[in-house]
Amino acid sequence: MNITTFSPESNTFPTLFPVEVDTNFSDILREGFALLNKDPDILKRIEHDLDCYAMQKKARRLADKDWRDRQTLPLGLELQEFADSLEDSEEEIKISLGTGRPRMRPEIVFLFILFRGYFESVTDIQATDRIIDSITIRSFFQIHGWGNLPKRSTIHENIQAVSYETRNYVYLCQLADVKDQGIDDYKRLTLDSTAVMANSSWPVDSGVIYRLLDRAFRNSQNLSKYGVPNFMPWHSELWLSKISSLNFRINVVSGKGAKVARRGFYRTLYTEAGKIIAHMLKEMNKHMASMEMADLPPTLAKRLTQLRTFIENDIEDAESVIGYSRRRVLNGETIPNSEKILRNRK
Numbered sequence: 001m002n003i004t005t006f007s008p009e010s011n012t013f014p015t016l017f018p019v020e021v022d023t024n025f026s027d028i029l030r031e032g033f034a035l036l037n038k039d040p041d042i043l044k045r046i047e048h049d050l051d052c053y054a055m056q057k058k059a060r061r062l063a064d065k066d067w068r069d070r071q072t073l074p075l076g077l078e079l080q081e082f083a084d085s086l087e088d089s090e091e092e093i094k095i096s097l098g099t100g101r102p103r104m105r106p107e108i109v110f111l112f113i114l115f116r117g118y119f120e121s122v123t124d125i126q127a128t129d130r131i132i133d134s135i136t137i138r139s140f141f142q143i144h145g146w147g148n149l150p151k152r153s154t155i156h157e158n159i160q161a162v163s164y165e166t167r168n169y170v171y172l173c174q175l176a177d178v179k180d181q182g183i184d185d186y187k188r189l190t191l192d193s194t195a196v197m198a199n200s201s202w203p204v205d206s207g208v209i210y211r212l213l214d215r216a217f218r219n220s221q222n223l224s225k226y227g228v229p230n231f232m233p234w235h236s237e238l239w240l241s242k243i244s245s246l247n248f249r250i251n252v253v254s255g256k257g258a259k260v261a262r263r264g265f266y267r268t269l270y271t272e273a274g275k276i277i278a279h280m281l282k283e284m285n286k287h288m289a290s291m292e293m294a295d296l297p298p299t300l301a302k303r304l305t306q307l308r309t310f311i312e313n314d315i316e317d318a319e320s321v322i323g324y325s326r327r328r329v330l331n332g333e334t335i336p337n338s339e340k341i342l343r344n345r346k
Contacts, residue, residue, distance in 0.1 A: 023134075023136050024118075025134050025136040025137060026136050028114055028115070028118060029111070029136070029137075029140055032110070032111065032114045033107075035173060035174065035177055036107070036110065038173075038177065039173050041169075042110065042166075042169065042170055042173060043106045043107065043110065045163075045165075045166040045169060046106040046109050046110055046162055046166060047106045048166075049161055049162045049163045049166050050103065050104075050106065050109070050158065050161055050162075052161075052163075053161035054103070060298065060299045063297070063298040063299070064297040064298060064299055067296075067297045067298060068297070103158075104150055104154060104155075104158045105146065107144075108146060108150065108158075109158050109159060109161075109162060110170075112155050112158075112159055113159060113162065113167070113170065115127070115131060116159060122152075122155055122156070122159065123152050123155065123156045128152055131149065132149060137149070204247070204250060204251060205266075205321055205324075205325035205328070205329070206243075206246060206247040206250045206251075206265075206266065206269055206325075207247050207251070208321050208341060209243065209247075209269065209273050209318055209321050209322060209325070210240070210243045210244055210247050212314045212315075212317050212318040212321070212341075213240060213243065213273060213276055213277070213314070213315075213318050214240055214244075215310075215314050216280060216310075216311050216314035216315050216318070217231075217233075217236050217237075217240060217276070217280070219307055219310050219311050219314070220280060220283065220311055221233070222307060223287070223291070223304075223307065226294060226296060226300055226303065226304040226307070227294050227295075227296065228287060228290050228291050228294055228304065229287060229290065231280060231283035231284075231287070232283060234279055235275070235276075235279075236276050236279060236280075239272050239273075239275050239276040239279075240276065242268075242272045243269055243272050243273055243276075246265050246266075246268055246269040246272070247269070249261075249265050250262055250265045250266065250269070253265070262329070263329055263330065266325065266329045266330070267330070270322055270325075270326065273318065273322055274322075277315055277318060277319060280311070280315055281315065284311065284312070284315075291304060291308055317341050320341060321340075321341050324339055324340065
């Protein structure tokens with residue numbers, strides 16, 4: 001593999017107007033690619049992860065092709081030969097990569113890993129706009145002959161292909177580089193508990209219940225993409241609308257008598273949530289056989305299984321939240337955080 005050598009000393013990039021680049025982006029590029037020159041093994045690890053991901057995609061394509069081949073049986077004397085070929089195809093096949101479309105270079109993947117750390121994302125609208133509008137980044141791509149910036153979906157797919165082990169290795173290399181430059185010796189640690197509490201988010205039970213049930217319902221309306229009937233909506237949208245309204249009231253009620261009023265809102269919310277949970281469980285049982293028997297290519301079958309699991313998990317989590325919320329709101333119990341669902345399961 002050819003590894004590009006970068007010159008971190010130069011901050012001048014070719015642009016329409018001669019400018020001296022001195023921005024946060026240029027600092028990130030300079031320090032990031034100086035790290036690559038110091039430890040080229042980073043690119044080798046990223047390249048290996050991209051190879052593994054490409055082989056996984058190829059394995060899925062071959063599995064889908066095998067499924068399509070099985071859908072149309074040949075006629076006449078060729079039937080036995082076809083059956084023999086299917087038996088051969090079921091044996092373990094060693095998958096190797098050939099020559100296909102050019103993929104994203106490992107250097108570019110590394111670049112966007114750095115930007116994701118800086119922006120906390122490289123796919124949301126704000127981060128994407130800043131990257132696209134950056135003269136520094138566009139000039140950097142031009143000077144190295146990398147062409148145009150990749151699409152957002154391509155960036156996300158390639159970054160997700162980088163393993164946890166590789167990302168952790170990059171992090172450790174950065175820590176070692178900071179120490180080598182004398183920026184920090186890691187002998188002292190400062191904690192600000194006030195800042196930690198200010199940035200913490202403690203969701204209200206009613207909001208968690210609404211988000212879980214709303215997501216479960218929306219996912220249940222996507223089953224038709226996989227040849228399975230969607231859940232019958234019935235009064236689901238009405239129930240969700242009432243739960244959303246009750247969640248708003250629970251969050252804004254204040255003053256004298258607020259505790260009693262909030263308890264009354266929660267009682268009504270539990271009732272409405274129970275209605276939609278009962279309906280979706282009934283629909284799940286009704287469609288379970290069709291989901292299990294759906295004749296789909298392996299990739300679509302896996303997505304259908306994941307979608308069904310998402311719906312089941314959200315319903316189960318909603319029931320759990322309602323259970324401990326009743327104990328907290330109606331019985332006055334203190335619920336330990338270890339029992340709470342503070343984030344939606346994915």
